[in-house]
Amino acid sequence: MNASKIMIVDDEPFTRIDLKEMLEESGYKVVGEGKNGEEAIEKARTLQPDLIIMDVKMPVMNGLKASSIIKSFSNCAILLLTAFSHREVVEDAKKADINAYLVKPVKERELLPAVEIALSQRRLFLSLQDKVGHLEQKITDRKTIERAKGILMQQLNCTEEQAYRRMQKESMTHHIPMIKLAEKVIQQTSE
Numbered sequence: 001m002n003a004s005k006i007m008i009v010d011d012e013p014f015t016r017i018d019l020k021e022m023l024e025e026s027g028y029k030v031v032g033e034g035k036n037g038e039e040a041i042e043k044a045r046t047l048q049p050d051l052i053i054m055d056v057k058m059p060v061m062n063g064l065k066a067s068s069i070i071k072s073f074s075n076c077a078i079l080l081l082t083a084f085s086h087r088e089v090v091e092d093a094k095k096a097d098i099n100a101y102l103v104k105p106v107k108e109r110e111l112l113p114a115v116e117i118a119l120s121q122r123r124l125f126l127s128l129q130d131k132v133g134h135l136e137q138k139i140t141d142r143k144t145i146e147r148a149k150g151i152l153m154q155q156l157n158c159t160e161e162q163a164y165r166r167m168q169k170e171s172m173t174h175h176i177p178m179i180k181l182a183e184k185v186i187q188q189t190s191e
């Protein structure tokens with residue numbers, strides 16, 4: 001768990017040093033650092049961290065803008081650092097899909113639980129994304145099989161059940177998954 005890759009982005013060098021020390025002492029791997037939003041985007045692409053700890057107020061590009069751009073291409077978690085707990089920042093943070101935020105100065109006893117929560121949220125998100133992906137695939141496969149069944153019903157002038165049994169038998173005899181068989185049936189008719 002502690003092998004998670006973390007990136008620190010803050011325009012104040014001392015904040016970066018402090019954070020790095022606290023994280024490394026707890027066994028986390030700090031894979032990169034940045035001092036503004038642009039660097040954050042660039043390094044998020046190349047280093048692919050699991051979590052970015054990002055300051056809000058930075059020159060060149062602020063942390064909120066960088067976060068929403070990073071979230072468009074990366075599934076990393078983002079923990080925002082703010083100087084004040086402004087309501088506005090919280091609202092913007094929600095829009096930028098921020099996982100958590102901390103108010104500066106960051107204390108170790110607050111940082112570590114926030115890091116763990118952000119990382120576990122990310123893991124949960126990834127596993128849900130994976131499940132959704134599988135379900136979508138299943139639905140697509142089911143539609144393909146239904147279509148192939150319809151074609152066979154017409155070709156063989158048989159009932160739905162007979163068409164399905166036929167496909168099942170073919171699938172078992174030739175060790176071809178149902179979905180592959182269905183794709184073949186569809187392909188043959190469109191040729």
Ligand SMILES: [Mg+2]
Nearest residue numbers: 011055057058
């Ligand atoms: Mg700053």
